[in-house]
Amino acid sequence: MENFSIGVREVELLALGAAFLGTGGGGDPLVGKLMLRRYMEGKGSIEIVDGSSGKDEFVLGSAMMGAPIVMIEKVPGGGEAVKALKVYSQIAGRKVDFITPLEIGGINSIIPLIVSIQTGIPVLDGDGMGRAFPELQMTTFYADGIPVSPVVVFDERGNVSVVQGVDGYWSEKIARVITVRYGGSAYIALHGMELSEYSRSAVLGSLSTAIQVGERLASKNIDSLRDLLHCVHLFKGKVIEVYRRVERGFSKGYVVLEGADQWKGKTMRVDFQNEFLIAKEGDKIVATVPDLISFVDAYTLTPVTTDRVRYGQRLVVLGTPSHPKLRSTEMLKYVSPRAFGYDVNFTPLGAS
């Protein structure tokens, strides 16, 4: 891998690829994209740096936390994530050399780039999930023993909270409550670490992969997408049922598809909790989290999010094997179907 820089076109592709890797969740990247395009005007490009080697440079994670639907109404002031980073830097007494996305799926692939274009700090080509997950402790960084805290939580008014949880779960729980009190969305800086730790722990290359995914979706080339991600064509069909409810702040439910083409006469049910988590063809489980289950429109290949799935859509369901790091015993404690409350074991793609 090597360093490269990205412009407006790549941002567009990244947003598209991030929507696919967001596996139905992760939030609409439109607001982030509009902000980023505006900040990029006249400034040119953003530097993306290979994070696979290094030692004592300091890396910091940057993200938005909370409800994407709040973010599309209470649009950010623009400087929140940068201010969170500065406060973190002060507390830690370290200059921030690189920024990393925590997750590459959805809106949080874009936030670090907004910070980068405003500060000039380069972004590392990697993240802690290789996809999107709903909670802070669901990262490879945390599974590798790198503490989540301190978490600096910032809002557009300038309110700042510093969370020092005893572990990842507490950091998540407390930061979540603060975010709600801020009005449902906040901007966070967290997971400070040495570049040497990052190189060992991150899902490396995920940012450039997301751009390539976007490129292949944009050119409507499903075969080349399959070659890139080694993904499995799980199903093609029409949505015949969508069930949703809210439970503990998460949108839970399932989608049932009726098969077309080679799946004619078969049905698939996909359960979701913000993201698509478990895919069953008939009674047989064919894919589960942490492997990626993505829905794309059968004609346009546009990724379809859990909140936009509706009766009558024609969709293709693609399963992408997760990064080997996500399949480790330690990581599965946080991201297996059981971690999401399902009485189901992780079934690696292709193993059933």
Added chain:
Amino acid sequence: MIKVGVDVGSTHTDAVALAEGELLASVKVRTTPDPTAGIQEAIGKLSSRIGNRDEVGALMLGTTHGLNAILQAKGLARTAILRIGLPAGEGIPPLTEWPARLTDHVISAKMVRGGHEYTGEEIVPLDEGAIVKFADDIVGKVDGVAITSIFSTVNPAHELRAAQILNERGVRAHLTLSHMVGGLGLIERENSTILNEMVSPVFKRLVSRLKELMRSLGMNHAKLFIAQNDGTLASGEFTMEYPIFTVAGPVSNSIRGAHLLTGIDNAVVMDVGGTTTNVGVLHNGYPRESSAPVEIGGIRTNFRMPDIHALALGGGTIINESIGPESVGYELTSKGVGWGGTVLTASDVAMGVKGIKIGDADISKILLRYPSSYLRGIYDRMISMWEEALDLMKISREDVQVIAVGGGSIMLPPELRGASKIVRPDNAQFANAIGATLTKVGATVEKTFSYSATSRELAINSTVNEAKEMAVKAGGDPSTLDIREIEEVPIPYLPGDSVKLTVKVVGNLRI
């Protein structure tokens, strides 16, 4: 009572007169570049065929005025924009990525402190001083002001107060407050609010000219209604306030018309016009709406529009190696082969193959120039195009009923793969205009609630009441209002069972 329906299509403007559901008269004229002229011509011609014009109780119009004005940036208001929400929102200022042809009409765009959270509490107090300054800057210089505050759909207090301040400072311009336009998503709602203000003068002119015309023709008791995006009507007065709700009116009319002409509640509607076949879905008597955000003239808005697949295949579609997408449009009857012209069109092919006659065309002119096997080959390709479009819009694997409407619907074959049957109602060529006369008044309100803070019952009741109030403003008869749809969508990552609640109501016209 007589009702007059008028529909502006891309090539033709139709007008019909109905008494107790029976067609009295119909007129078809060319759509003019400024659609008002065509509308006036159609109503004028129609009026001469109506005996007692005093009996005309309502005139219903589906028109592209709003869309045309936005696309051509003509006749727009000098607009000022006020966004309430700082310190939030500065990341994306008003008019971000708008085309210059529209921003040229903006006199001032200002962001001030204020706005609300999803809970309804203030982000920060409203900066009244900044609004006073804004008012003094724009007074006397603008036709309209678009005011948008963050989460105003939850709490409109800051928008209302801002309107009051503008009034106190002598700003006499027309105002649009975003909470009345509705919908979540600040940028999309603000865009819609600004567009609403910009096209407002176009509708003021249209409504006053139509009223004048109705008076001059002796339709002294007729009320004016205009078709909205969601397949309902609103009064002329309401449309002057909220013209943005009408930009997709004609498209909805054809789907409503198909329902009203056949009595069928669920079907796929194929509206074959001069340049396109618009394929939409009739769901429980109304157009199925698209879930994707809608762009109007390149600007992202928050309207739910009818889910339409526009296939570039209509009566005037030009046939050479390919079928379309160009069309001769309203010049069909001079350029088409069957009419003595030199351009082979989809109408010529259909006439040659089916042996039908459209208007005063001469089929022998077509068969003389083209072998029937060639025409058959083209027609088979046209059938495949229609079948593919039908398949795209169907909602289940089972065959569906298809309702064929529009001036070109006679071109359709008797059977299509995927269609259980094809119903072509009488007067199908006037479905849109007839549809307009038979439809209802409606209103849609979308809000967010936390069911742990507000009981579900209270939330639904208050939203239903708000929608009913709006429907009455739009010209509905209060005693006939009915709930058409209640939709609840959970909002993830928020506590307390937060939902987005959408309520649609419909009722009879107050005539």
